[in-house]
Amino acid sequence: MDKFIIKGPVKLKGKVTISGSKNAALPILFASLLIKDIVEIKNVPNLKDIDIAIKILIKLGVKIERKKSLIINAINILQCNPPSHLIKSIRASIWILSPLLKRTGKVNVSFPGGCSIGDRPIDLHINSLKILGANINVKKNYIKGYIKTNFKGNIICMKNISVGATITTIIAATLASNVTIIENAAKEPEIQDLANFLNTMGANIQGAGTNKIVIEGVKKLKGGVYTIISDRIETGTFLVAAAICKSKILCKNTNPNNLNIVLNKLKKTGAEIEIGKNWCSINMHGKRPKSVNIITGPYPNFPTDMQSQFALLNLISTGISTIKENIFKNRFMYVPELIRMGANIILKKNILKCKGIKSLSGSEVIATDLRASVSLVLAGCIASGITIINNISHIDRGYENIENKLSSLGANIKRIKY
Numbered sequence: 001m002d003k004f005i006i007k008g009p010v011k012l013k014g015k016v017t018i019s020g021s022k023n024a025a026l027p028i029l030f031a032s033l034l035i036k037d038i039v040e041i042k043n044v045p046n047l048k049d050i051d052i053a054i055k056i057l058i059k060l061g062v063k064i065e066r067k068k069s070l071i072i073n074a075i076n077i078l079q080c081n082p083p084s085h086l087i088k089s090i091r092a093s094i095w096i097l098s099p100l101l102k103r104t105g106k107v108n109v110s111f112p113g114g115c116s117i118g119d120r121p122i123d124l125h126i127n128s129l130k131i132l133g134a135n136i137n138v139k140k141n142y143i144k145g146y147i148k149t150n151f152k153g154n155i156i157c158m159k160n161i162s163v164g165a166t167i168t169t170i171i172a173a174t175l176a177s178n179v180t181i182i183e184n185a186a187k188e189p190e191i192q193d194l195a196n197f198l199n200t201m202g203a204n205i206q207g208a209g210t211n212k213i214v215i216e217g218v219k220k221l222k223g224g225v226y227t228i229i230s231d232r233i234e235t236g237t238f239l240v241a242a243a244i245c246k247s248k249i250l251c252k253n254t255n256p257n258n259l260n261i262v263l264n265k266l267k268k269t270g271a272e273i274e275i276g277k278n279w280c281s282i283n284m285h286g287k288r289p290k291s292v293n294i295i296t297g298p299y300p301n302f303p304t305d306m307q308s309q310f311a312l313l314n315l316i317s318t319g320i321s322t323i324k325e326n327i328f329k330n331r332f333m334y335v336p337e338l339i340r341m342g343a344n345i346i347l348k349k350n351i352l353k354c355k356g357i358k359s360l361s362g363s364e365v366i367a368t369d370l371r372a373s374v375s376l377v378l379a380g381c382i383a384s385g386i387t388i389i390n391n392i393s394h395i396d397r398g399y400e401n402i403e404n405k406l407s408s409l410g411a412n413i414k415r416i417k418y
């Protein structure tokens with residue numbers, strides 16, 4: 001149960017290299033189970049969630065070597081019910097259903113885990129698998145299922161937009177017999193990255209990134225090499241770090257086109273934003289940001305994973321603003337912690353009302369989920385005095401090398417193991 005001790009206020013500024021995307025790497029890792037050949041995956045971030053996904057694959061009999069890149073050999077799958085404690089510790093383990101059913105014909109796993117940011121139902125995943133021909137039985141948080149021969153292509157109209165269920169469906173349809181059409185598909189860049197990965201290995205997936213994806217099942221996939229996209233949420237997080245410090249930060253090794261709405265919102269705070277092919281920068285020219293109203297929604301709308309970071313920005317901006325969270329029911333758990341640091345915010349149902357104040361004060365706070373944790377760390381950097389953040393295991397799930405990256409930008413941050 002590590003904690004961070006942070007001394008503020010500091011001005012975070014300078015250059016930071018963005019890591020590979022957690023939410024692109026995880027689906028691609030599970031999808032690699034479809035490939036009876038050697039696959040090399042580059043730019044995989046070194047994160048706890050990735051380590052757990054690798055452990056799950058190894059328990060299934062997959063051979064994985066981690067050098068600079070990951071070398072994956074899933075030629076032999078030995079079993080179909082990996083240990084529950086691993087499955088329960090990450091949300092991404094839900095993506096084991098499709099490849100396991102395809103490879104072994106059966107599956108017997110517990111429900112996935114994930115941040116406690118609200119209900120994390122799996123009905124859309126299960127519904128897709130059933131439409132593609134799987135027999136699935138869900139009871140007491142266990143998922144048991146089988147397919148007789150192979151997944152059969154079909155038309156799937158998603159009841160509501162789901163990143164996870166779109167990914168489950170793409171993986172199941174890749175080697176299915178005939179064609180699958182997904183209507184009302186999620187359009188996130190991470191879904192496009194999964195489709196690009198599978199197409200590189202011989203799949204036939206068209207339309208990823210739009211709300212209609214057409215997957216023509218192929219007989220088999222071949223091995224190859226693939227590089228994961230950069231993490232757009234990590235990029236946005238460091239851009240917000242500069243905004244709240246009224247300073248300048250350059251994010252290297254990232255694709256600004258995946259962050260348009262976040263960049264436009266930062267421009268509305270008064271930031272000067274510059275972008276290049278694989279970088280973007282923010283310069284506040286020493287000015288305090290203006291507050292901005294946020295409404296989260298499925299891509300290309302404002303990402304829910306940037307919600308807590310913009311709440312922090314609004315807290316120290318000029319003016320009054322609102323943040324409306326439309327994706328998850330319980331994604332404001334950081335609010336009481338920020339109030340402890342002096343924030344002037346009121347939460348009513350899924351709308352947070354912020355009145356900007358000049359500065360926050362250090363305090364002892366508790367991290368509750370991945371994105372809330374990083375917002376508390378940034379709050380500690382700009383607060384006057386000492387901030388102690390307990391339970392920072394959440395942050396290691398999604399931010400590679402966070403204290404070194406922040407220290408190189410000027411943070412005074414120490415990790416205490418206890």
Ligand code: EPZ
Pocket residue numbers: 023026091092115119120121122123124125126160161162163164165186304305327328329370371398
């Ligand atoms: C993915 O979660 C990401 N996680 C989340 O990132 C991200 O916030 C979310 O997509 C954005 O939508 C990973 O990629 C590992 P959803 P996921 O299915 O797939 C409801 C982070 O911080 N729903 O798009 O779980 C669900 O309750 C994490 O990196 C159903 O009703 O999200 C939610 O309200 C947090 N039934 C909405 O859909 C289902 O079967 C969107 O969920 C599935 C989802």
